[in-house]
Amino acid sequence: MTGEAAGEALRAGIADASRILAGLGILDAFGHVSVRSPGRADRFLMSRSLAPALVGPGDVIELDLDGNCVSDPAARPFLERFIHAELYRLRADVGAVVHSHSPDVLPFTVVPTARMRPICHICGFLAGTPAPFDVADHAGPGTDLLIRESATGAALARHLADKAVVPMRGHGFTAVGETIEQATFRAVYTARNCRIEREARMLGEPLFLTDEEAAACDATTNGQIGRAWALWRDQWGLPAAA
Known part of the structure; x- marks a missing residue:
């Protein structure tokens, strides 16, 4: 595939991922890929x-x-493009980024005793997820919680370290992947993991995956x-891939 063709395919992938994530309620009027x-x-x-x-x-x-x-240069970019820029700067393994304000995840960013842990076999990638990133720790108590410039974007990237997902206090979360399909997934x-945990807690204290189980599940x-990508493309009536 030529460089131009690869660029066209990735542009189409961003459009597809944006529409899939909006259709599934992970993004709404806000969020980006x-x-x-x-x-x-x-x-x-x-x-x-x-x-999206x-x-x-x-x-x-x-x-x-x-x-x-x-x-x-005349295009209006997203304010929080610095999330993406600094993750790409720090993590050579990151090929795609999704930023979401999902209401299923937000409760896990504001309750100090809550930690995002893998609870089902499809979510092994959540092992080791850090505590929520707090903009106030880096930019003071009077911000709008957005990542508006490189310094806070870099702090977020360092907080994520080598993990797949970073919760963001009162804001949402950011997921990374090697490909746009993996980041979307x-x-x-x-x-979904957050929703499952919240429902499980209505019944009692849930069991979480061990680190060994999480690694094995993620590999599978x-x-x-x-x-999943093929199903979502079909569900949202996206044109067939070339």
């Missing part, structure tokens, strides 16, 4: 500031790791992500 640019580790692709369900391939712009739009199942599930 990005992917590292093909052949350019120092750039990434992301929609202009637009509700409305994103098409033509809305995708290219940014550098300082958050500057290099493909269309992790975003969907992060929300990673080989099945294409099945």
